Amino acid sequence: MRLGASPITSADLHGLLDLVPDPTVAVDRDLRVVAASRAAGLLLDRRHSDLAGLSLDDFLPGGVLDPEAKLDVRRPDGSELPVEISVRVIEVDSGPVLMVAIRDVTERRGRAAALREAGERFKRLFEDGPVAMALVGDDLVLAEVNAAFCKLTGYSAEELSGLTFNDISHPDDRDVGLRLVRGTFTGEIPAFKLDKRYLKKDGEVVWVEVSVSSIRDEEGRPIKTLGVMQDITERRLALTHAHEELDRLARERDRILEFAGEGIYHVDEDGRITFANPAAAKMLGWPLEALLGKPAHELLHHTHADGSHFSRYDCPIHGPSERAVRHATDDVFWRRDGRSFAVHYTSAPVSEPGVAGAVVVFTDVSEQVAMQAALHDARARAARERLKAAEAERARWARELHDETLQGLAALHVQLASRVRTGTVDEMVVQMREAQEQIESEMDKLRGLIADLRPAALDELGLEASVQDLAERTQVVYGIEVDTRLELHDTEGAPQRLAPDVETAAYRIAQESLSNAARHAGASRVFVEVAQRDGKLRICVTDDGGGFDPGGESSGFGLRGMRERVDLLAGELEIGSQPGSGTKVTALLPVG
Ligand SMILES: Nc1ncnc2c1ncn2[C@@H]1O[C@H](COP(=O)(O)OP(=O)(O)OP(=O)(O)O)[C@@H](O)[C@H]1O
Ligand SMILES: [Mg+2]
Incomplete structure (x- = not known):
């Protein structure tokens, strides 16, 4: 390499090396350092001036000829650093030198090792x-x-x-x-x-x-x-199994809802019907699908039984949850055709993730309500009848006391008064005797009346003796023949006692039948039978009188009272009679 025309001098090398970014040393043919950059000094942990004269092998063992070789530089303290080198030959005035750039690759090698x-x-x-x-x-x-x-x-x-x-x-x-x-x-x-x-x-x-x-x-x-x-x-x-099980449960639930007799529906938070079962639709008179999405209160609960408006805000179904569980029998739901029916309903709030509102279960109780009303009416009627009967009974006793006892006493009073004023002592004695007899007769009549009012004999002697006494008195008072067959005693003749209410009822039935036979039938003979058989007490009174139509209207209370007594004891009463052929009254009373 030539820089310009003049060759690089050895002295230039130092300055040149410091321009190269990587730490670089220049070595001669014998691989001895002729110059080193400051960066090379730092890398090799020596003063760069101390590097001159060292052999490349002293700090970079392994040579420089194989550029692929993995090299390490060795520092004076013995530590080594992985490096890569690149080598260039340049010409200086003293001949060719090798510029060996040494790059520290510690980091890159570490990364590669980690990756590996x-x-x-x-x-x-x-x-x-x-x-x-x-x-x-x-x-x-x-x-x-x-x-x-x-x-x-x-x-x-x-x-x-x-x-x-x-x-x-x-x-x-x-x-x-x-x-x-x-x-x-x-x-x-x-x-x-x-x-x-x-x-x-x-x-x-x-x-x-x-x-x-x-x-x-x-x-x-x-x-x-x-x-x-x-x-x-x-x-x-497991998941599939759980899904299948859920499906099964859902089908089961649907079946229950499908066939439940109660009407069931769900309203969401806005009060709209999201679900209803067939029974609900049937009772309300709507097709099932038509109910869905409708506001429940406005559809079926808008009006009270008395016709007044029922605000949704007062409705317990739509109220706050603590009020929402209700049973109501005096409430009504309205049908599609505008008619209402009495309901018993339960409303339960639902608050589960994703679901809210309330589930309402209701039954049509109009039949029960009607039955209760009828029962109430019947009871009131019966009470009125009883009151009337008691009043009639009192009137009869007033009549008896007036017509019989008072008349007798009044006559006696008149007789005695006139004798006191006019009579002699002898006449007075005679009169006193007559008066005595009359008083005894009146006392007898009074006793009879008292016995009718409350048959003391019944308590003391039992039913058989009381009925016998009644028959004899009727015979005397009305002058008709009364025969009896009374079988209410044991083999030794001791009276057979029954429950007091049964004895009283039996006595009153016999008494009323005898009285009717004597007063209305025009009978000459009456036959009274009382016997106990198969857990039942049988009272039968037969007369040979004119008979009557038992189904006909009557203002009397005798037969009515008789029927009532029998009903109270869950017994049976039969009045067999036809005009012209006598009458047979038969009562059967269960005995415990
Ligand atoms: N054995 C009978 N023979 C013929 N008619 C009878 C006989 N029993 C009842 N009757 C007819 O039935 C009617 C109703 O009888 P019931 O005993 O209910 O009333 P009453 O005898 O008229 O009045 P009360 O019993 O209140 O004094 C009688 O008025 C009578 O006409
Ligand atoms: Mg009568």
């Missing part, structure tokens, strides 16, 4: 690791697969070579896999994860989670795609 190491680690992991991996080229052919991948797919590496990853993918997963992998090569998709299926060599399906990332060259261009696969067959099976 990482590469080796990856190689080991790829080859021997438990994770299935495959490298795919841009032709989508499996460029390299590891043992774990072979194990996963059941193919050998040889069998796989030349195949694309799609050749062993499940047909349904091919398109998406292809699209994504192509994306990694165009650079649109740097990495992705995908659950997909491979078809193993034996045809079995294996589910894998593939993590795919592209491998790039130094300029960042994708050259290969690496897929790392994890076998998730079991997880998928």
Whole structure:
């Protein structure tokens, strides 16, 4: 090399070397340093002036002839640094010298070593690791697969070579896999994860989670795609199983809702119906689909039973959750045809992730409500009847006391008064005796009345003796023949006692029948039977009178009272009569 016309002098060399960016030494033919740059001094840890005269071998063993050789410079303290050199020959006045530029490559070599190491680690992991991996080229052919991948797919590496990853993918997963992998090569998709299926060599399906990332060259261009696969067959099976179970439960739920007798619907937060079952639609008179999306309150709950407006803001179904659980029987829902029906409903708030509002379950209770009303009416009617009967009974006793006892006492009073004023002592004695007899007769009548009011004999003697007494009194009072067959005693003649309410009812039935026979029938004979058989007490009163139509209207209370007593004891009453052919009253009362 010549710089200008005049050759470079040895003295120029020092200045020249300092212009070169890399540390540089100039050596002569014998490889002895003739000059060194300051940078070379720093690199070699010597004063650059001390370098002159040293042999290149002293600090750069290995020579300079092989530019590919890996060289190290040696410092005086024995430490070494990796370097690269470049050599040029230049001519100076004393002849040719070699300019040896020495570049410190510690950093680059370190990087390369790290890369090499990482590469080796990856190689080991790829080859021997438990994770299935495959490298795919841009032709989508499996460029390299590891043992774990072979194990996963059941193919050998040889069998796989030349195949694309799609050749062993499940047909349904091919398109998406292809699209994504192509994306990694165009650079649109740097990495992705995908659950997909491979078809193993034996045809079995294996589910894998593939993590795919592209491998790039130094300029960042994708050259290969690496897929790392994890076998998730079991997880998928469990997932499939869970889905199936969920589907089954959903079908079960749908079936329950489908066939439930109760109306069920769900309203969302805005009060709109999002779901209703067939029973709800039927009760409300709407086609099922027509209910969906409608505001429930305005559709079916807008008006109270009394016709007044029912604001949605007062409705417990749409109210705050703590008020929202309600049972209501005095409420009504409105049908499509504008008629209402009584309901019993429950509203439960729903607050789960993604769902809100309330579920309402309702039943039509109009029949129960109607039945209750009817029962109420019947009870009121019965109470009125009882009151009337009691009043009539009292009127009868007033009549009896007035017509019989008071009349008698009044007559007695008149007789006695006149005798006191006019009579002699003898006449008075006679009168006193007559009065005594009359008083006794009145007392007898009163006793009879009292016995009718409350048959004391019933408590003391039992039913048989009381009915016998009643028959005898009727015979005396009305002058008709009364026969009895009373079988309410044991073999030794001791009275058979029954529950007090049964005895009272039986006595009153016999009494009323006897009284009717005597007063209305025009009978000459009456036959009274009382007996207990098969857990039932039978009272039967037959007369040979004129008979009557038992279905006809009557203002009396006797027969009505009789029926009521029998009903109260859950017994049976039969009145067999026809005008002209006598009457037979039969009552059967259950005895505990
Ligand atoms: N054994 C009978 N023979 C003929 N008619 C009868 C007989 N029993 C009842 N009747 C007819 O049935 C009617 C109704 O009888 P019921 O005992 O209910 O009332 P009552 O006897 O008229 O009045 P009360 O019993 O209140 O004093 C009687 O008025 C009578 O016409
Ligand atoms: Mg009567």
